[in-house]
Amino acid sequence: MGDNIALRQAIAELGISHAELAHRINEHTESVSGQYGTCNERTVHNWVAGKTGWPNAKQRAGLEAVFDCPAEQLGFTPRGQRPASPPEEPVRRRTFITAGPPAVAAVVAPMLASRRTVGLADVERANAGLQTLDALDDHQGGHVALERAALAGAQQAIDLQQNGTASERVRQRLFGVAAAYTATAAWSCIDSRAFDQARQHLDRCATLAGLARDSTAQLRVWNSIAILGNSQKRYGDAVAAARAAQASRTTRRDPLFASLAHARVAVSLANLGDRQAALRSIGFAGEALERTTDQPRPSWVAFYGPAELHVLTAIVYERLGNAEQAEGASHRALGTLPEQFRRNRALATARLALAQVRQGDAALAAHTATSVIDLMGGAALSGRVRTALGDFHRELLTLSATTPSAREWADRFRNEWNRP
Structure with missing residues (x-):
């Protein structure tokens, strides 16, 4: 008699240990008979190893209650019967696993009514x-x-x-x-x-x-609070949140997250006008990123890499009043930003336009800003992109409101801003 693969897989899917399974079975026995059961970790090991082909009635009932299916589906065979071939995975389960997110939303809720185990x-x-x-x-x-x-x-x-x-x-x-x-x-x-x-x-x-x-989820919270603080001009909150992200266990384990945390600190310090500390932090971000290796990470952090660090470097220089270096960092960002990050490309382009207008090149800046709207292909601009273009618009009109390029941009921007 070989391993009971069906039971092994069921235990793995439930995410419990042999000892915990034994405890649950004993609890079921107690709920039925009033006396805690005698199943133990060795009992479960013998089932998984195939040494016990058919548990006794009380333990079998506990197994069926825990996994919400007959013992036969868990790889057991009644005494006197030949073992059946492993059943094909139920069609519903296979369909569920391969379905896309809309199907997940439709299927999870009905399953809760018929399943007691997750x-x-x-x-x-x-x-x-x-x-x-x-x-x-x-x-x-x-x-x-x-x-x-x-x-x-x-x-x-x-x-x-x-x-x-x-x-x-x-x-x-x-x-x-x-x-x-x-x-x-x-x-x-x-x-x-x-x-x-x-x-x-x-x-x-x-x-x-x-x-x-989950320390990575906690780091994500601090990262978002830092961005929120900078967006609301609550720069002290932003620095504190970015420092908390730096202290996360995840940043100590993974240089990529450490780099992101350093970059958030740099932006927040730049907003406070602390030039040396901001430049030092953005330097630390680059050093950490160089130590990054490929490994599985949550999909939300896929945006962060060399291109995004260039974007954040541009923001640091912009906040510190160095438009020329901000323009250079923006160009480097746009040269390395992956194709799928369209919104981030729009933001980087808007910041490039802002750096150009601050150097007095109104015509080039207006052309760059117009390309942001073209890039989005008619899709509604996100709030951050609209705000970045609004900042550029005000500075362009202050610099050169009467030039043809400024008037053409103003008409285009007005139409975009008034879109529903």
């Missing part, structure tokens, strides 16, 4: 929509539909955690998924400049990240 496969299904939402943000930027979709994903993860029986490990993972979706909703609000909603989502995200004991 495992790691459920966590992965709940997590499946995050990459799609992050890609949508990269392409279009933050908007209400993205925020709502992210909050719906967070609620699905919470519902799974609250309505199903799960191991502590699985519960923590589900809280982590909920935190990731909520952080995406918060970021969408920051990008669309709905700051009050963003802060509410970040407060909720901080709680979920704590429940998940």
